[in-house]
Amino acid sequence: MSQTTRSEKKRNQILPAIIFLIPGFTLLFVFFLGPLLYSFRISFYQWNFAHPDRSVFVGLANYITQLTNPIFHRAILNTFAYTLITVSLKMVLGFFVALVLNQKIPARSFFRVAYYLPVITSWVIVSLLFMYMFSGMGGLVNYFLKDVLHVISKNIMWLADPILALIPVILVDIWKGVGWATVIFLSGLQSIPMELLEAAEVDGASPWQRLIKIILPLMRGTIVFLIVVLLLGGLNSYVPFQLITHGNPMDQTHSILTLMYRATFTRMDFGNGAAISYLLTLFVFALSIIQLKLLNKPIGE
Amino acid sequence: MKRSKFLYKAVSVLFLIVGLGIVAVPIWYMVSTAFKPQTMVFEMPPQLWPIPSTLKNFVKAVTTDHFLLYFWNSVKVAFSATILTVLVSSMLAYAFARLTFPFKENLFYILLLGMMVPPVMLIIPQFIISHNLNLYNNLWGLILVYITMNISMQTFLLRGVFENVPRDLEEAAMIDGASPFTIFSQIILPLSGPGLAVVVINSFLYSWEEFTWANVNIADSANRTLPIGIALFQSEHLTEWGQVFSASLIALVPVIIIFLLFQRYFVQGISTTGIKG
Numbered sequence: 001m002s003q004t005t006r007s008e009k010k011r012n013q014i015l016p017a018i019i020f021l022i023p024g025f026t027l028l029f030v031f032f033l034g035p036l037l038y039s040f041r042i043s044f045y046q047w048n049f050a051h052p053d054r055s056v057f058v059g060l061a062n063y064i065t066q067l068t069n070p071i072f073h074r075a076i077l078n079t080f081a082y083t084l085i086t087v088s089l090k091m092v093l094g095f096f097v098a099l100v101l102n103q104k105i106p107a108r109s110f111f112r113v114a115y116y117l118p119v120i121t122s123w124v125i126v127s128l129l130f131m132y133m134f135s136g137m138g139g140l141v142n143y144f145l146k147d148v149l150h151v152i153s154k155n156i157m158w159l160a161d162p163i164l165a166l167i168p169v170i171l172v173d174i175w176k177g178v179g180w181a182t183v184i185f186l187s188g189l190q191s192i193p194m195e196l197l198e199a200a201e202v203d204g205a206s207p208w209q210r211l212i213k214i215i216l217p218l219m220r221g222t223i224v225f226l227i228v229v230l231l232l233g234g235l236n237s238y239v240p241f242q243l244i245t246h247g248n249p250m251d252q253t254h255s256i257l258t259l260m261y262r263a264t265f266t267r268m269d270f271g272n273g274a275a276i277s278y279l280l281t282l283f284v285f286a287l288s289i290i291q292l293k294l295l296n297k298p299i300g301e
Numbered sequence: 302m303k304r305s306k307f308l309y310k311a312v313s314v315l316f317l318i319v320g321l322g323i324v325a326v327p328i329w330y331m332v333s334t335a336f337k338p339q340t341m342v343f344e345m346p347p348q349l350w351p352i353p354s355t356l357k358n359f360v361k362a363v364t365t366d367h368f369l370l371y372f373w374n375s376v377k378v379a380f381s382a383t384i385l386t387v388l389v390s391s392m393l394a395y396a397f398a399r400l401t402f403p404f405k406e407n408l409f410y411i412l413l414l415g416m417m418v419p420p421v422m423l424i425i426p427q428f429i430i431s432h433n434l435n436l437y438n439n440l441w442g443l444i445l446v447y448i449t450m451n452i453s454m455q456t457f458l459l460r461g462v463f464e465n466v467p468r469d470l471e472e473a474a475m476i477d478g479a480s481p482f483t484i485f486s487q488i489i490l491p492l493s494g495p496g497l498a499v500v501v502i503n504s505f506l507y508s509w510e511e512f513t514w515a516n517v518n519i520a521d522s523a524n525r526t527l528p529i530g531i532a533l534f535q536s537e538h539l540t541e542w543g544q545v546f547s548a549s550l551i552a553l554v555p556v557i558i559i560f561l562l563f564q565r566y567f568v569q570g571i572s573t574t575g576i577k578g
Contacts, residue, residue: 016481017402024393024452025408030434031449032415035426042425049429097320100313111317113564118324120556122510124528125549128535129331132542138343140330147345175327207309236419239512243532257421265517270425277422288417 043274055271062275072276075254078166078241082255083234086173090230091223093174094181099211101182102189112186119179127243130172134158134244162252165245169253172240177233181226188222189215228291235284256280335359335547342542358543359551362534367522368548371530375509376555378440378526382447382508387500390452391493394459395485399471415453421513428517438520446518447508455500462496463489498566505559527552 043062045055066072101112118126133140136157145152158164192215200210216223238257245253247262254262256276264273329349334342336354362368396402397409427446428437436442470492471484479487490497512528519525525533531552534545 013400013481014402017396017400020392020396020400020481020485021402021408024389024456025411027389027445027449028411028415028452030430031427031446032418032423033411035423035430036414036418038426038429039422052429096316100316103310103313105310105314105317111321113561114321114324116560116564117328120506120560121328121553122506122512122528122549122556124510124512124532125331125552126327128531128545128549129327131535132334132545133327133330135343138345140347143345143347175323179324232417232419236421238421243535257419260421261424261513264425274425277419277425281418281422284419285417292413 039274040278042270043278045271047270047274049268049270058271062271063279065272066275066279071251071254072256072259074252075256075259078253079235079237079255082166082170082173082237083231085170086177087227087230087234089174090177090181091226093178094226095185097178097182098185098189099215102186112183115182116179118176119183121176123176123239124243126172126176127240130168130175130240131159131244134168136160159245160249162249165248165253169237169240169244172244173234173237177230181230184222184226185219188219192218224291224294228288231287231291232284235280235287331546331549334542335550337543339541339543355543358541358547361541362544362548362551365534365544367525368530368551370523371525371527372551374440374524375527375552378443378447379505379509379555382444382451383501383504385444386448386451386455386504386508387497389448390455390500391459391463391490391497392485393452393456394463395481395489397456398460398463399484399489400481412453412456415450416457420450424514424517427514431518437518438524439518440524442518443511443515443526444508446514447504447511451504451507455503458503459493459496459500462493466492495566498563502560502563506556509556 044057044059046058046061048054048056097115101108101115105111134142136142136155136159138155139158141158142152142155146155156164158168196214197210200214205213236257237255238261241247241253241255241258242261247254247258251259257280260273260276260280263269263276330347333347333349333351335358336356337344337351338353338355338357341351393412397405397412431437431442431446434442436445466489470488474484474488510528511526512532515526515529516532519529527548531545531548534541534548
């Protein structure tokens with residue numbers, strides 16, 4: 001193909017490209033990029049929702065308020081602990097379930113669908129369900145611990161304790177999330193050539209050696225992808241906290257986002273709400289850049 | 302060798318069955334509670350199946366408030382958002398996978414940014430914008446925001462899928478004078494079925510169950526979607542758990558139908574999106 005027709009071909013693509021891009025980028029500019037910048041501005045104001053023109057510029061005051069607020073510190077601690085625990089457990093459990101499901105075993109597709117059921121059940125429903133199972137008086141969990149296992153002598157008031165209240169929040173996330181990690185791991189496992197594993201087996205490699213030397217290195221992309229998405233999801237957790245603990249008791253069980261929600265829509269303090277969300281975003285952003293670097297590294301490095 | 306393999310499989314199946322139990326207990330408890338009269342919801346020891354069981358909760362759930370209206374609103378929102386998300390993100394993905402245009406890389410970074418920014422942090426300005434565009438208390442306000450929040454991830458997935466479509470067909474079509482639009486609709490889309498199925502499931506689940514934005518953007522009970530309706534059941538009715546869970550079960554029906562329809566493409570589809578190693 002000659003030079004002219006090639007550049008002509010490229011030019012011919014610009015108009016179609018614009019048409020293909022316009023719907024998506026219009027939405028992104030109006031509902032994503034615009035809001036992103038707008039809320040940055042709001043975070044420096046004592047924002048007046050009814051009369052934005054009467055908002056008062058306060059500089060970094062909202063940020064300082066939050067950074068020195070013990071409730072915010074507690075929310076950060078809760079969010080990080082929750083993220084760390086749920087992400088690692090979902091990764092480990094999801095990986096083992098995927099390994100097992102990747103073999104030829106009876107009723108394999110039944111198990112696959114069954115393990116995915118919690119994933120498609122909505123957050124609102126499963127949060128309410130776990131709240132109900134962890135009821136202080138006569139919930140299923142107390143019954144099981146007290147009357148079946150006899151490890152406790154009287155009912156635990158799960159939701160009245162700032163630490164114990166986080167247990168149902170963490171468990172519901174793991175219960176709901178393992179199936180998704182499993183499916184992603186499965187698709188990664190299926191891209192590993194069978195011949196490679198068979199050859200290793202013929203050479204006398206134990207299942208453990210095959211796991212460490214072949215499967216894990218070849219799954220690096222999948223593992224990094226899962227960590228990225230699960231970490232983001234964990235740090236942004238909102239519904240289970242909001243519905244199960246409501247931040248109670250004494251605002252000790254907020255996640256960063258339930259705290260943001262409360263500042264914004266309960267107290268109508270948009271400035272402080274925006275500051276909280278920017279503090280979270282800064283952190284998430286730093287994390288994402290590190291992860292993108294990891295993702296882009298060529299395999300085998 | 303044979304024997305250890307058999308043992309390994311037996312342990313695997315046992316592991317799966319234990320896991321299945323853990324998955325099943327909460328689901329069983331939800332289903333059985335939906336059939337319990339209110340006086341029995343905290344009765345211990347729990348019965349495998351409540352006796353006496355009742356359909357009253359379902360009748361009450363459907364007739365109380367505007368449950369059927371919430372359901373219908375959710376159907377409208379989820380179907381529109383899903384169809385439009387598939388359309389918009391496959392158009393974007395095609396442009397990024399196959400076309401040449403200026404600022405391609407910068408635009409792609411803007412798109413990726415959408416995957417990194419927590420959706421809830423946008424709620425404040427989205428709320429203000431929604432007021433200004435008359436989308437407040439309007440189902441379109443939900444639909445447009447759901448599409449936007451989904452575009453980045455789904456475009457990213459589909460770009461991977463489209464890049465794996467063999468180029469020979471397209472080149473042949475191009476020589477025959479086919480436009481990018483013909484190639485997109487006649488070649489790329491039909492060859493990307495499993496990948497598109499993943500996008501359908503992802504976007505439908507998201508818009509069917511989204512709670513936070515719907516809770517902010519909808520004021521009138523006539524425009525509520527199901528997740529809001531169900532959460533209100535819990536707080537408004539002195540928690541009649543039977544009613545909460547019968548409503549939840551009804552809400553799960555469409556999700557399960559969509560999932561069963563598309564699930565056979567699911568694992569296959571995810572591996573065509575190129576997130577694997």
